Amino acid sequence: MTAAGDLQNLLSALLIWTWFKSCLSEEAENTTAYYDNETVSSDFYDDMPVLCVKQSNRNFQRWFIPIFYSIICLLGLAGNLLVILTVFYFKRLRNMTDVYLLNLSFADLLFALSLPFWAANSLSQWVLGLALCKAMHAIYKISFYSSMFLLSFISIDRYFAISKAVSAHRYRSQAVLFSKVSSAVIWVMALVFSIPEIVYTNINNGSCSPFSSNTDTLRVSLQASQIVLAFLLPLLVMSVCYSSIIRTLCQARSFERNKAIKVILAVVVVFLASQVPYNVVLFLTTVVTGNGGTINCDYDNNLLYATDVTQCVAFLRCCLNPFVYAFIGVKFRHDLLKLLKDNGCMSQEMFYRCTFRRRSSAGLDTETTTTISPKLLITSPKDT
Numbered sequence: 001m002t003a004a005g006d007l008q009n010l011l012s013a014l015l016i017w018t019w020f021k022s023c024l025s026e027e028a029e030n031t032t033a034y035y036d037n038e039t040v041s042s043d044f045y046d047d048m049p050v051l052c053v054k055q056s057n058r059n060f061q062r063w064f065i066p067i068f069y070s071i072i073c074l075l076g077l078a079g080n081l082l083v084i085l086t087v088f089y090f091k092r093l094r095n096m097t098d099v100y101l102l103n104l105s106f107a108d109l110l111f112a113l114s115l116p117f118w119a120a121n122s123l124s125q126w127v128l129g130l131a132l133c134k135a136m137h138a139i140y141k142i143s144f145y146s147s148m149f150l151l152s153f154i155s156i157d158r159y160f161a162i163s164k165a166v167s168a169h170r171y172r173s174q175a176v177l178f179s180k181v182s183s184a185v186i187w188v189m190a191l192v193f194s195i196p197e198i199v200y201t202n203i204n205n206g207s208c209s210p211f212s213s214n215t216d217t218l219r220v221s222l223q224a225s226q227i228v229l230a231f232l233l234p235l236l237v238m239s240v241c242y243s244s245i246i247r248t249l250c251q252a253r254s255f256e257r258n259k260a261i262k263v264i265l266a267v268v269v270v271f272l273a274s275q276v277p278y279n280v281v282l283f284l285t286t287v288v289t290g291n292g293g294t295i296n297c298d299y300d301n302n303l304l305y306a307t308d309v310t311q312c313v314a315f316l317r318c319c320l321n322p323f324v325y326a327f328i329g330v331k332f333r334h335d336l337l338k339l340l341k342d343n344g345c346m347s348q349e350m351f352y353r354c355t356f357r358r359r360s361s362a363g364l365d366t367e368t369t370t371t372i373s374p375k376l377l378i379t380s381p382k383d384t
Helices: 002-037 042-046 055-090 096-123 129-163 165-170 172-200 216-251 257-290 297-315 317-326 330-342 348-359 374-379
Strands: 202-204 207-209
Touching: 055 096, 055 297, 055 317, 055 330, 096 129, 096 172, 096 317, 129 165, 129 172, 129 202, 129 207, 129 216, 129 317, 165 172, 172 216, 216 257, 257 297, 257 317, 297 317, 330 348
Parallel strands: none
Antiparallel strands: 202 207
């Protein structure tokens, strides 16, 4: 019985081992068949998504953005402070453009003051708290929208002052009041349009940003709204107004005409050169975000480089506006020189030397940019 029991136990163990081995063999065959059907091997790993490395762009941002933001900030502070001091020192709020220029200088000044914080944000993690993060973004966005709207209103004012000089002359007494009210409305509109981004601004991955990783739909909506409100709308208004102004000036028989046309062209060229590249890149970025991103890492990195460069070019407007819209006017330049002389920044001899060279161009004594004497337009017959 013992020998028979041992033999039975041995046969049972062999049967169990045979069954277990056959199961292992079948599992291995199924596994091989599964991977063969899915074309694994090297092709499987080739199809796996590859992480897009953006370290080179971060290194570029660490030196490019602080340098250019600092330059723009210093130039913007200097130019806009000179405009503000000149306006208040000589009490130059005598027409609509003076009021709009003062508000434009305040908007650009606030914009320039926010740039050092953005430069610090690109260098390291944001450590100043959520409240200051939202405040910085609010100042940046409100000043951005208000400056774009003010540029549109300046072009509208120049349109009525030149193309509609006769009718505009009748309402000259109410013009300053209207400009003050419209400026207040512009600031309110800028605040309203900035509210969505201010609300969603947060500290994401150590950086102060208006967008988080799960708000692609919101990001597309806000960027599309910015393109329409802060670029296409001002571009449309400026195109209509300045094209009409140029047609009017071409019909005027005055030696001021060529200078005024050059000023208008300078205004348009500066706006287009600074705003078009950035908004084109912003549009492409919005399209990529709306499509759920891109698998082309090179294209994604190139968009980041283009955004950094074109954004800095667009930000140059805050330091160019004082020269294009204010200092190009002869009277404004004269007031600026007198301000420098009265405060000891310029000698009496230098002041008379600079002003003497401009006395020969007294006929071009414009209040502000693109302004031409309404009398010349009223009395000058149109070419037929």
